[in-house]
Amino acid sequence: MTLADTTLFLQDLINALSLGGLYALVALGVALIFGVMGFINFAHGELIMVGGYVLLYVVSQNHAVAILATVGAVVVAALLMERVAFRPVRNADPTTLLITSFAVSYLIQNIAFLTVGSVGKFVAIPAGVSDSVSIGGVDVTKIAIAQFSVTIVLLVLLWLFMKNTLIGVQMRAAAEDFGMARFLGVPGNRVIAYAFGLSGLLAGVVSVLYIAQTTAVTPTVGLAPALVGFVATVIGGMRSLVGAVIGGFFLGILSVALDSYLPGNLELYRDAFIYGAVIALLILRPQGLFGGRGGVRV
Amino acid sequence: MPLAAVSLVVVLTDLFASDVFTRIIVQMTINLILVVGLYIFVGNSGLVSFGHLGFVAIGAYTTGLLTIAPDFKAFNLQPPGFLERIQLPFWQAAPIAVAVAACVALVVGAPIVRLNAFACGIALLAFLIIVRVVSVNWSNMTGGLASMSGVPTDVTPLRALLGVGIAMAVAFVFQESRIGRRLRASREDEHAAAAIGVHVNRERLIAFVVSAGVVALGGAFFAHFVGIFSPDDFYLRTTFLILAMLVVGGRESLAGAVVGTLAITLVSEGLLRLENGLDVGGLSIKPPSGTQETGLGVFLLVALVLRPNGIMAGREFWPRRVRPPAQDAPENRPAAAAAPS
Numbered sequence: 048m049t050l051a052d053t054t055l056f057l058q059d060l061i062n063a064l065s066l067g068g069l070y071a072l073v074a075l076g077v078a079l080i081f082g083v084m085g086f087i088n089f090a091h092g093e094l095i096m097v098g099g100y101v102l103l104y105v106v107s108q109n110h111a112v113a114i115l116a117t118v119g120a121v122v123v124a125a126l127l128m129e130r131v132a133f134r135p136v137r138n139a140d141p142t143t144l145l146i147t148s149f150a151v152s153y154l155i156q157n158i159a160f161l162t163v164g165s166v167g168k169f170v171a172i173p174a175g176v177s178d179s180v181s182i183g184g185v186d187v188t189k190i191a192i193a194q195f196s197v198t199i200v201l202l203v204l205l206w207l208f209m210k211n212t213l214i215g216v217q218m219r220a221a222a223e224d225f226g227m228a229r230f231l232g233v234p235g236n237r238v239i240a241y242a243f244g245l246s247g248l249l250a251g252v253v254s255v256l257y258i259a260q261t262t263a264v265t266p267t268v269g270l271a272p273a274l275v276g277f278v279a280t281v282i283g284g285m286r287s288l289v290g291a292v293i294g295g296f297f298l299g300i301l302s303v304a305l306d307s308y309l310p311g312n313l314e315l316y317r318d319a320f321i322y323g324a325v326i327a328l329l330i331l332r333p334q335g336l337f338g339g340r341g342g343v344r345v
Numbered sequence: 346m347p348l349a350a351v352s353l354v355v356v357l358t359d360l361f362a363s364d365v366f367t368r369i370i371v372q373m374t375i376n377l378i379l380v381v382g383l384y385i386f387v388g389n390s391g392l393v394s395f396g397h398l399g400f401v402a403i404g405a406y407t408t409g410l411l412t413i414a415p416d417f418k419a420f421n422l423q424p425p426g427f428l429e430r431i432q433l434p435f436w437q438a439a440p441i442a443v444a445v446a447a448c449v450a451l452v453v454g455a456p457i458v459r460l461n462a463f464a465c466g467i468a469l470l471a472f473l474i475i476v477r478v479v480s481v482n483w484s485n486m487t488g489g490l491a492s493m494s495g496v497p498t499d500v501t502p503l504r505a506l507l508g509v510g511i512a513m514a515v516a517f518v519f520q521e522s523r524i525g526r527r528l529r530a531s532r533e534d535e536h537a538a539a540a541i542g543v544h545v546n547r548e549r550l551i552a553f554v555v556s557a558g559v560v561a562l563g564g565a566f567f568a569h570f571v572g573i574f575s576p577d578d579f580y581l582r583t584t585f586l587i588l589a590m591l592v593v594g595g596r597e598s599l600a601g602a603v604v605g606t607l608a609i610t611l612v613s614e615g616l617l618r619l620e621n622g623l624d625v626g627g628l629s630i631k632p633p634s635g636t637q638e639t640g641l642g643v644f645l646l647v648a649l650v651l652r653p654n655g656i657m658a659g660r661e662f663w664p665r666r667v668r669p670p671a672q673d674a675p676e677n678r679p680a681a682a683a684a685p686s
Binding site: 087132135136139140141142143145146147149150151153154157158160161270274277278281285315316317318319322323325326329330333334335 | 391393456457459460461462463464466467468470471472474475478479481482581582585588589592596635636638639641642643645646649650653654
């Protein structure tokens with residue numbers, strides 16, 4: 048490899064890790080809820096969208112205020128979603144839950160169409176965020192660095208939270224076996240509320256990072272990252288938080304690699320290759336990468 | 346009986362036909378084909394599919410390619426030579442489209458039906474995304490985002506009714522067949538069914554292929570109804586609508602598929618009328634556009650909360666046939682009764 052090749056490779060690597068980090072955060076948000084509730088929350092993308100619109104209105108404020116307001120609003124939206132839509136159907140079968148979340152997603156999207164319109168709005172992200180810095184000849188955008196570091200920090204914090212706090216341990220117990228955990232005194236409502244709150248927190252952070260790059264927000268802005276998140280969660284093994292993170296990084300790295308190495312005429316079909324790989328992976332490991340044994344005890 | 350109801354509506358339509366009303370009825374009839382097709386897989390197997398619109402797309406595009414006039418095709422699309430020259434009538438093109446979709450379903454379904462419920466749902470979503478990416482970019486065959494146009498619009502209410510008739514007959518025969526019964530047994534308890542000798546994956550695959558064929562037929566009708574369509578017609582919004590119809594009606598019975606389609610069509614057309622403006626005692630009310638979809642979302646959520654198993658909750662319009670115990674069942678055998686205890 049020549050020096051130029053090495054530089055290019057390092058740039059791709061940083062982009063892949065940064066994109067993978069974003070996907071990992073989305074996947075974690077989806078996996079947290081799957082753990083305690085047992086369904087994929089299709090409305091996760093709408094949480095990201097809500098964050099985008101909040102950011103649109105607070106972006107002119109001080110950075111810290113803007114970020115806190117956005118994340119806070121998304122946490123509230125996630126808690127509301129649980130209380131209004133999911134609690135009444137909590138005991139229904141997983142398919143019904145899945146479709147309820149599909150309905151919630153459709154409803155929130157259309158409320159957005161109704162209130163803010165379908166035209167994309169430009170979010171005046173402060174100049175400088177998308178600047179590049181040169182580290183040893185490798186050009187990296189500041190946002191890519193921020194994205195990767197935020198991911199790592201959040202992953203570590205979440206890890207500590209799940210290991211060391213009472214509610215974290217209870218959430219892991221509930222993810223193992225919700226019914227048994229309740230018998231042993233784990234407060235069901237509280238655990239579920241925490242799961243939604245944390246999921247909202249992650250979605251809020253994702254909206255800030257994602258909108259900072261797209262600089263535009265539409266009612267369907269959350270769809271693309273959320274789709275990737277669902278898929279990452281499934282290939283990670285559904286109940287495994289580590290798996291969701293690995294799944295997210297896998298998809299991020301795969302996207303960037305295909306972008307770089309697919310020949311020109313196939314580049315348009317990149318997503319077909321990604322999702323084809325996903326199907327192949329699921330066929331090889333139906334239980335996901337970290338799904339434990341394939342068999343089910345009856 | 347549901348067929349009779351639909352025929353009645355169609356006959357009435359032909360009598361009192363206004364263009365708008367005819368359009369609504371034909372649209373609903375085509376949706377019913379899609380919902381019934383989806384039901385064949387989802388209702389009988391208990392798995393969920395976010396990917397069936399992919400087969401609708403295959404049905405619509407295949408039919409379109411075979412029925413658009415050659416001159417028009419040469420101008421708007423550039424398919425390979427023999428596809429450009431060919432022009433078939435609808436009744437020949439539709440079966441070919443169904444066969445193509447069924448073949449794709451066989452290849453795609455064979456590995457996917459082995460997955461658990463969630464992985465299967467997501468793998469089918471991945472399939473839908475692949476179909477979309479291909480239909481957006483393979484523009485010499487599909488017209489890409491600029492849409493496929495020039496498809497003869499020759500779907501009359503009567504022909505659409507014929508399509509629903511076929512779809513419902515297939516669904517009925519399938520659900521009453523041995524395969525359908527074995528599959529429903531596996532829906533209730535996969536492992537128990539496997540333990541009494543049901544080849545769960547094989548039955549699922551058969552249902553998947555049949556179901557893909559039926560929704561592809563719906564796609565063919567759709568193509569010949571609207572005449573112009575683009576990849577966006579076969580993506581998440583339509584997936585949502587069709588799935589919502591099945592779930593609101595009750596996904597475990599054919600009657601549920603019919604009732605759900607009627608209910609959602611009624612609500613959504615009603616809301617659309619409302620959105621177009623309403624005069625109440627000289628007072629003109631005009632809600633903002635988007636009211637229709639929002640109202641539909643609320644309706645669906647309320648329906649799910651109140652009736653999680655759907656309006657019909659697994660019931661049919663007719664009582665389910667329960668087979669009397671077979672003559673040679675052990676308890677009916679004189680030898681068994683006489684055996685020393």
